Amino acid sequence: MSILQNVKDLVRSRSIHVSYVDVGSCNGCDIEVLACLAPRYDIEQYGIYVHNNPREADVLLVVGAFTPGWEEKLKGLWNKIPEPKAAIAIGNCPISGCVFDRRGSYVDPPVAKHIPIAAEVPGCPPRPTEILQAILSIRDSVFAEWEVKRK
Template identity: 60%
Template structure:
């Protein structure tokens, strides 16, 4: 019974999980700002989870550090199909200021998991993050509907 209710709700909503791969947390602050009354993420049917097993969209923040190379792939694999990864900020896209010769940053994140969208900026504005989620999220819902048939 509970699973049936959960399936009904998930058919019309987007569930995201913020995954910090090592960085300054600037992008994390902007992602969390989406929960404030100013942006009210939930009015769009978007819900934030701490568990990747509940996520349709993984928001990747921070540069991929040495410790996160294997962890990122493992977390991506835990998310249910279909899943979409979005690189938030310059760090998962290019390593930005952390990408130095001989450093311990392994950018871009797309070397480890498929990335559907990239949001440049250091950090990007919350409305840009919201627009990206709304651009790729419906595709995850549509793909989920095809897989259930």
């Protein structure tokens, strides 16, 4: 293995990469997740990077109320993330369906029925600090397995 690859692995094993999926929200939670990236909360100071490519991710943030149309897409996304990995449900929607879970609606909560959820951040919407805390709370368990499972 090249020195460059070794350096990359070392750096990568100390920073957590986050991917994001919205399965049908009002965008309230999206805005709070975006706030985590802005200078006020500056998620990168904690070694957390947002990655659009799930193959480079460690953690999947799920926002919004799950509907059956997302079944295959969400599982496909989850399967692309290499081990070790974790998913976090952000906001009340992926936990309970929130305001969208009404009689006759297509909403099918919780999202934990479809992919394993390691942490939940309740709220409508939750605060950026709560989202950050949830990511940091699972960081150690992901890091602990990283060097073994990604090599």
